[in-house]
Amino acid sequence: MSSPKFADFAHYKQERAALINHDRSLRRDNPESKVSPSEAKADAIIRQLRLSENNSVWATEHEGVPHPFPGMEFLTGRNIILKTKLFEILAKMPKGALLHAHLDATVNAEFVLKLALEQPALHVRTAEPISAVTLSGLLPEFRALPKELFTNSEITLTDPSYIPGTWVSVKKARDTFDSALGGPDGFDKWVIGAMTINPSEGQSITYQTHNTVNKIWEKFTSTFTVSTGIIRFVPIWEKYIYEFFRSSVEDGVSYVEVRINFHPKYMFGEDGQENVPHRVWLQIFDATLNRFKADLKQQGRADEFIGARIIYSTLRYISVEDLDSTCEDCITLKQEFPHLIAGFDLVGPENVLKPLIYYAESLLRFRERQKELGIDIPFILHAGETLGDGTEADVNLYDAILLGTLRIGHGFSLVKHPKLMEMCRERNILIEVCPISYEILRLTSSMLMHPLPILMNNGLPVALCSDDPAMFGNMGLSFDFYQVNDPLHSPILLTYFLQVLVASEVTGLIALRELARDSLLHSTLEDTEKQRAIAAWEKRWEDFVESIVS
Numbered sequence: 001m002s003s004p005k006f007a008d009f010a011h012y013k014q015e016r017a018a019l020i021n022h023d024r025s026l027r028r029d030n031p032e033s034k035v036s037p038s039e040a041k042a043d044a045i046i047r048q049l050r051l052s053e054n055n056s057v058w059a060t061e062h063e064g065v066p067h068p069f070p071g072m073e074f075l076t077g078r079n080i081i082l083k084t085k086l087f088e089i090l091a092k093m094p095k096g097a098l099l100h101a102h103l104d105a106t107v108n109a110e111f112v113l114k115l116a117l118e119q120p121a122l123h124v125r126t127a128e129p130i131s132a133v134t135l136s137g138l139l140p141e142f143r144a145l146p147k148e149l150f151t152n153s154e155i156t157l158t159d160p161s162y163i164p165g166t167w168v169s170v171k172k173a174r175d176t177f178d179s180a181l182g183g184p185d186g187f188d189k190w191v192i193g194a195m196t197i198n199p200s201e202g203q204s205i206t207y208q209t210h211n212t213v214n215k216i217w218e219k220f221t222s223t224f225t226v227s228t229g230i231i232r233f234v235p236i237w238e239k240y241i242y243e244f245f246r247s248s249v250e251d252g253v254s255y256v257e258v259r260i261n262f263h264p265k266y267m268f269g270e271d272g273q274e275n276v277p278h279r280v281w282l283q284i285f286d287a288t289l290n291r292f293k294a295d296l297k298q299q300g301r302a303d304e305f306i307g308a309r310i311i312y313s314t315l316r317y318i319s320v321e322d323l324d325s326t327c328e329d330c331i332t333l334k335q336e337f338p339h340l341i342a343g344f345d346l347v348g349p350e351n352v353l354k355p356l357i358y359y360a361e362s363l364l365r366f367r368e369r370q371k372e373l374g375i376d377i378p379f380i381l382h383a384g385e386t387l388g389d390g391t392e393a394d395v396n397l398y399d400a401i402l403l404g405t406l407r408i409g410h411g412f413s414l415v416k417h418p419k420l421m422e423m424c425r426e427r428n429i430l431i432e433v434c435p436i437s438y439e440i441l442r443l444t445s446s447m448l449m450h451p452l453p454i455l456m457n458n459g460l461p462v463a464l465c466s467d468d469p470a471m472f473g474n475m476g477l478s479f480d481f482y483q484v485n486d487p488l489h490s491p492i493l494l495t496y497f498l499q500v501l502v503a504s505e506v507t508g509l510i511a512l513r514e515l516a517r518d519s520l521l522h523s524t525l526e527d528t529e530k531q532r533a534i535a536a537w538e539k540r541w542e543d544f545v546e547s548i549v550s
């Protein structure tokens with residue numbers, strides 16, 4: 001064994017500094033990054049603040065949280081986070097692009113219920129009468145009905161004589177909800193509970209009865225089943241999309257690439273018929289996007305939002321035959337809306353659904369078809385959202401990369417694969433990381449055990465993303481919030497940036513800058529649009545830095 005040789009202790013210290021420098025030079029926020037004098041000053045202020053809040057806010061006991069720590073699990077630490085000055089500062093940070101979110105899970109559940117109550121066509125039913133005994137286990141099923149099927153009878157969901165499966169108008173169901181079960185408030189609580197993994201209940205659901213990945217996914221999947229009945233109805237779809245854009249901008253996001261599940265062929269039209277095809281969904285998306293941008297422009301805020309595109313998604317349980325026709329549908333939409341369709345993905349619980357290898361041949365054919373037609377719909381695939389090592393979900397990472405994925409959705413198990421890490425670094429494949437999602441879906445228990453720093457410190461590009469903010473119930477507290485333009489009520493991305501910052505002694509403001517910039521750099525925007533988006537973001541970043549130092 002060779003023993004280390006040092007001329008003296010000064011030499012040791014010199015070697016030590018060189019080793020630390022070399023190690024840190026491999027990080028995404030390496031010390032060579034260009035840093036302006038204002039950024040250096042702002043970074044020092046942030047570091048000082050972090051230190052003092054670690055010793056003040058985080059070192060004391062809080063109600064119900066006797067041993068808090070920076071970077072602790074989000075659901076428990078949320079109220080402490082809200083008390084920090086760091087949070088207040090980061091609320092103003094321009095965060096770049098949101099590259100990974102499922103549209104069905106992006107708008108606050110209370111807002112969705114409010115939209116439902118405004119629509120006379122929307123009805124609700126249950127599989128049994130609701131009573132104190134059945135309430136917590138029963139899911140509401142929502143659907144828009146044609147006018148001739150509207151029900152005006154006196155029947156109510158909480159009446160013991162309710163005939164299972166009878167449709168009741170949503171408003172009526174709420175108004176007549178048994179007072180012993182909380183009346184209308186009890187109705188709201190029941191519906192919202194069915195559409196979310198609620199923060200307070202969530203702690204027990206997530207950490208006790210549903211404390212495994214597959215178990216919590218059962219609850220998670222049911223939230224989609226409930227909310228889809230409301231969202232996929234044209235008069236609501238439009239308002240829902242507008243609210244998604246609005247809340248994204250409020251969270252400091254200036255561009256989004258959102259995954260839309262096109263597995264259902266139709267949504268419900270205003271007339272209550274389920275016959276509205278995909279192209280109309282996109283027409284509405286496009287028109288709403290333009291309306292939102294015009295509204296921002298009118299408020300003199302045009303530079304806060306560049307736009308939105310869609311990652312066409314379907315579910316990982318369809319047959320190969322169905323995938324072939326789904327790919328054709330995606331191509332048709334791309335031809336009609338080239339500016340909207342940004343990529344293609346297959347979604348759903350990876351541990352239990354079909355692996356990518358099952359679809360690989362069809363996916364390769366899809367790429368060939370695109371070449372023939374002269375169009376480009378890159379794969380932006382979910383892969384490795386698992387605790388496994390060598391399981392089908394983990395092995396999906398090999399397929400995603402071989403299939404040429406532009407980015408990887410989640411890649412939670414990527415750090416187990418040295419060759420794949422190298423390939424992602426060399427091919428500049430960005431990893432879409434969703435910290436709170438992993439925690440709630442039981443992949444990790446705190447920021448400190450999160451693979452995010454391993455990815456970043458190995459030099460891989462990363463973007464922080466919100467995934468399913470509405471289901472995680474962390475976007476606002478009451479109906480009132482929608483009247484209050486308060487960024488603290490829409491904090492999901494903001495919280496991620498804060499968690500990244502507080503969970504490391506090395507990471508500072510420059511790492512946050514790189515995360516935000518990388519999200520825009522790795523978007524599917526065309527070069528000129530991308531440059532424009534980055535320039536607008538840089539201007540806002542400078543203002544943000546100035547606001548810290550001044």
Ligand SMILES: O=c1[nH]cnc2c1ncn2[C@@H]1O[C@H](CO)[C@@H](O)[C@H]1O
Nearest residue numbers: 102104224261347348349382467468
């Ligand atoms: O984290 C995730 N990984 C994989 N699929 C997801 C995740 N979040 C949501 N969905 C899927 O997106 C569809 C809604 O459009 C749902 O079917 C849900 O399974």
